[in-house]
Amino acid sequence: MMRLSLLGNGVxxxxxxxxxxxxxxxxxxxxxxxxxxxxxxxxxxxxxxxxTILRSDLTPELEAQYRATLAQALDSxxxxxxxxxxxxxxxxxxxxxxxxSPLFNAGKGAVFSHDGxxxxxxxxxxxxxxxxxxxxxxxxVKNPITLARRVMDSSPHVLLIGAGAEAFARTQPIELVDxxxxxxxxxWQQLQILLEKEKAGGAKGATGLSExxxxxxxxxxxYHFTAxxxxxxxxxxxxxxxxxxxxxxxxxGGMTNKxxxxxxxxxxxxxxxxxxxxxxxxxxxHGEYFIRAAVAHDICxxxxxxxxxLAEAASAVVKDKLVKLGGEGGIIAVDxxxxxxxxxxxxxxxxxxxxxxxxxxxxxxxx
Ligand code: ASP
Numbered sequence: 001m002m003r004l005s006l007l008g009n010g011v012x013x014x015x016x017x018x019x020x021x022x023x024x025x026x027x028x029x030x031x032x033x034x035x036x037x038x039x040x041x042x043x044x045x046x047x048x049x050x051x052t053i054l055r056s057d058l059t060p061e062l063e064a065q066y067r068a069t070l071a072q073a074l075d076s077x078x079x080x081x082x083x084x085x086x087x088x089x090x091x092x093x094x095x096x097x098x099x100x101s102p103l104f105n106a107g108k109g110a111v112f113s114h115d116g117x118x119x120x121x122x123x124x125x126x127x128x129x130x131x132x133x134x135x136x137x138x139x140x141v142k143n144p145i146t147l148a149r150r151v152m153d154s155s156p157h158v159l160l161i162g163a164g165a166e167a168f169a170r171t172q173p174i175e176l177v178d179x180x181x182x183x184x185x186x187x188w189q190q191l192q193i194l195l196e197k198e199k200a201g202g203a204k205g206a207t208g209l210s211e212x213x214x215x216x217x218x219x220x221x222x223y224h225f226t227a228x229x230x231x232x233x234x235x236x237x238x239x240x241x242x243x244x245x246x247x248x249x250x251x252x253g254g255m256t257n258k259x260x261x262x263x264x265x266x267x268x269x270x271x272x273x274x275x276x277x278x279x280x281x282x283x284x285x286h287g288e289y290f291i292r293a294a295v296a297h298d299i300c301x302x303x304x305x306x307x308x309x310l311a312e313a314a315s316a317v318v319k320d321k322l323v324k325l326g327g328e329g330g331i332i333a334v335d336x337x338x339x340x341x342x343x344x345x346x347x348x349x350x351x352x353x354x355x356x357x358x359x360x361x362x363x364x365x366x367x
Pocket of ligand 1 (some may be wrong): 049050105228235252253254264267272283285286
């Protein structure tokens with residue numbers, strides 16, 4: 001309110017000064033529109049993954065790198081909003097910065113599948129129209145979030161996968177790369193550790209179809225370990241623009257050692273990514289649970305139907321519903337007033353935000 005009235009005064013003072021100087025005609029409509037626009041709330045939040053992130057895990061140098069890249073991603077999206085740009089452009093800009101960094105499990109730093117490939121998933125959603133675009137299992141697209149945007153803007157479809165998604169990508173003005181671009185030593189070593197553990201656990205064959213009960217349990221435990229060990233690292237962004245439109249975007253390499261064409265929650269609209277007129281959500285965590293709990297849609301449904309405040313709705317899903325299922329992770333969300341909430345049930349989540357009051361947060365651990 002205070003901000004509104006201050007800015008309101010700002011607009012009328014411009015008018016008064018102009019009148020006093022007798023140069024009202026010279027004050028362009030565009031300048032006044034720009035001043036008026038600034039009174040509309042804008043907000044943005046981003047995440048770079050949730051999981052077991054302890055202070056003892058990160059050297060001061062690595063922590064500084066994470067914080068700097070989070071700040072860069074946050075600022076690129078916020079700059080779009082401040083210039084009067086759309087929330088869709090803002091979330092895409094933020095996610096692209098994190099996709100280009102080897103630090104996060106998306107784009108350049110994506111994890112490896114069981115077969116030693118980097119298979120990327122992403123989704124974007126426009127809350128003002130409920131338009132959405134998503135891709136899964138692509139191996140040659142430098143910025144998967146931009147391909148998801150192209151699916152939304154330039155195809156009649158919502159979700160494209162694998163070879164088909166790549167065929168579509170070749171028809172679009174987006175940057176393609178050799179799959180080797182996604183090879184990073186850190187992620188490769190994470191896969192080797194998991195493969196070793198899996199072997200020690202006794203999982204049989206590529207399909208696991210001949211596993212007995214113990215072997216199946218061992219494989220599941222190894223997969224659970226995967227969830228802990230790769231520290232997630234998915235990236236996402238949500239934003240409110242000055243027209244009052246919300247958008248959400250999420251991009252990921254999925255989970256280390258995934259196989260059989262596994263797709264997580266990130267590209268599933270309503271699970272890892274969702275936006276409507278009231279609420280935008282991007283999730284990170286153990287995707288299977290986020291799909292089963294329809295996390296992103298459930299939060300927005302609570303806001304819409306139960307009229308719950310955003311933070312309450314998000315906390316009910318992340319800290320209660322998901323915890324009861326056993327699903328680890330977190331979400332970022334923004335509402336149509338520019339309130340931001342960043343709840344998680346793991347030990348940490350790489351996150352950053354600027355809310356409608358201009359309050360800036362960059363954080364990693366729980367405190
Ligand atoms: N949610 C992602 C997935 O399950 C992983 C993550 O958030 O790190 O594919």
